[in-house]
Amino acid sequence: MPDPTITLEDVSVELGGHLILEHLNASIESGCLTAIMGPNGAGKTTLLHAILGLIPYQGRIYFGKNRNEKRPRIGYVPQRLDLDRGSPITVRDFLTSVLTNRPLWLGISKDADDRSQTILDRIGVRSIFHSPMGKISGGETQRVLLAQALLGRPEILLLDEPAAAVDITGEALFCDILEEVQNELGITTLLVSHDLSVVTTHARNVICLNKSIICSGTVAEMLTPDNLKRVFSPHVDIFSHQHNQPPARGKDPHGLSG
Amino acid sequence: MDYLVDLLAVILPFDWLEPTFMRRALVGLVLIAPACATMGVQVVSFRMAFFSDAISHSAFTGVALGLILSVDPRFSMIGFGVLVGCGVLFFARKSELSTDTVIGVFFAAVVALGIVIVSARRGLGRYFEGVLFGDILAINRMDLWIILGLFLTVAFFQWIGFNRMLLLALNPPLAHSRGIRAMPWEITYGILLALLVMVTLRAVGLLLVTALLVVPAATARNLARSARGLFWWASLIAAISAVLGLYLSYAWGSATGATVILVAVALFVGSFGYRLFKNR
Numbered sequence: 001m002p003d004p005t006i007t008l009e010d011v012s013v014e015l016g017g018h019l020i021l022e023h024l025n026a027s028i029e030s031g032c033l034t035a036i037m038g039p040n041g042a043g044k045t046t047l048l049h050a051i052l053g054l055i056p057y058q059g060r061i062y063f064g065k066n067r068n069e070k071r072p073r074i075g076y077v078p079q080r081l082d083l084d085r086g087s088p089i090t091v092r093d094f095l096t097s098v099l100t101n102r103p104l105w106l107g108i109s110k111d112a113d114d115r116s117q118t119i120l121d122r123i124g125v126r127s128i129f130h131s132p133m134g135k136i137s138g139g140e141t142q143r144v145l146l147a148q149a150l151l152g153r154p155e156i157l158l159l160d161e162p163a164a165a166v167d168i169t170g171e172a173l174f175c176d177i178l179e180e181v182q183n184e185l186g187i188t189t190l191l192v193s194h195d196l197s198v199v200t201t202h203a204r205n206v207i208c209l210n211k212s213i214i215c216s217g218t219v220a221e222m223l224t225p226d227n228l229k230r231v232f233s234p235h236v237d238i239f240s241h242q243h244n245q246p247p248a249r250g251k252d253p254h255g256l257s258g
Numbered sequence: 259m260d261y262l263v264d265l266l267a268v269i270l271p272f273d274w275l276e277p278t279f280m281r282r283a284l285v286g287l288v289l290i291a292p293a294c295a296t297m298g299v300q301v302v303s304f305r306m307a308f309f310s311d312a313i314s315h316s317a318f319t320g321v322a323l324g325l326i327l328s329v330d331p332r333f334s335m336i337g338f339g340v341l342v343g344c345g346v347l348f349f350a351r352k353s354e355l356s357t358d359t360v361i362g363v364f365f366a367a368v369v370a371l372g373i374v375i376v377s378a379r380r381g382l383g384r385y386f387e388g389v390l391f392g393d394i395l396a397i398n399r400m401d402l403w404i405i406l407g408l409f410l411t412v413a414f415f416q417w418i419g420f421n422r423m424l425l426l427a428l429n430p431p432l433a434h435s436r437g438i439r440a441m442p443w444e445i446t447y448g449i450l451l452a453l454l455v456m457v458t459l460r461a462v463g464l465l466l467v468t469a470l471l472v473v474p475a476a477t478a479r480n481l482a483r484s485a486r487g488l489f490w491w492a493s494l495i496a497a498i499s500a501v502l503g504l505y506l507s508y509a510w511g512s513a514t515g516a517t518v519i520l521v522a523v524a525l526f527v528g529s530f531g532y533r534l535f536k537n538r
Binding site for chain 2: 016048049052053054074075076078080081082083086087088089090092093094097098100101102104105106107108132145148149152158160
């Protein structure tokens, strides 16, 4: 494996008396997309929060090949924002607020405006620059959140089920853009996802998590029926089908049923 | 400060501003109302109206403690309010209860304690009309200096914290990824809000202080099309409510604080109508 960007060394997290993560040891390869898979409550988001330094943990998390404990620039894409539909906060406000400490009520500098528009242009949603955040679609929100993360020129990108609230087309579009950006900029990316098709299509490596690491390695090697049963439940299985043909009646179109 | 109050008599030579106490009230309201409105933008974002209610209701106990301990009730009230605010923030972080539940417990505790003290020490009750309804017309030079100091503190906080507080309200982990630590900002905001509530209580009373935080901010949400608009609309609505409310209370002989809030509510209703018309 090339030099790891993130190294987890015996990482455990206990919150409110509950052990959420147990003795994680893993190396996350630099410059590629690694997916974290696991059932609900497996500790996927908690792991991202530990890497962000948001919550206390036991063990060590190192960054870079020199095993530095100082965090590099990290971009974070959450599942959603806590924002009601009537809020007047615009996409422009949101993006420039992460770029500059100059208060928004004093006006937005041309430089911040230009940088925000360029990044929106890059991910194909420049037209929503002046739209209120509460009025744009779920897919557009996810792209704006990705733009926000990229504005910080991150060395590591963490995405917490970014497409959970988006339809299949929106999810595919988001993942295509993510993969394109990730390939172009070579950012080490950690993606939490439930979706097997997203993981198999876009990720190179996968960490299967259920409080502890069940398996980790390349997607091709790790996503076997046996491993999926160990991670999710004995009732999960993979069913092969030809693409461009409807799946057999009663079978999951993504091949994941349970 | 006296110079500013005297200058107003020259700049605004209206009958209703002839008495010095009216001009003092005008200066005080024009400073405190926009300060409340801008902090109210975050009260609405963080859904903290209940927090400010709990702080304002601790005023009873703060005043009673001041009178018992022979401390100026003005300062004991402010000090106790800040203490209650810190207590709520501490327990909300340390316990696994929701913030609303923690505030509810504090709310009950401070009100009950106030009633127990007042009922046990006869003669204290007469001090509480001012706390309940406020009396901006009774503010003195010292009060104006306190209000000016608080106005400048809020302005400074909004200068360095507006963007950060926005990101914290939208998503705390995202804010953390941008180097914004939630705890120091939330504690600073909570303490400043507690201070502001206690000082504003002098103007509009404990029953209406939360309205001065929430109503202009809610009106601004109906009118604004950006974060910048939200801030300035809230400030403008608060300032208009303050001036118009003071004038109408003079004309009608009504309580100033309540009249200011009524004007603010009328502006909210107007903004709501505008919003409905615009979205038709």
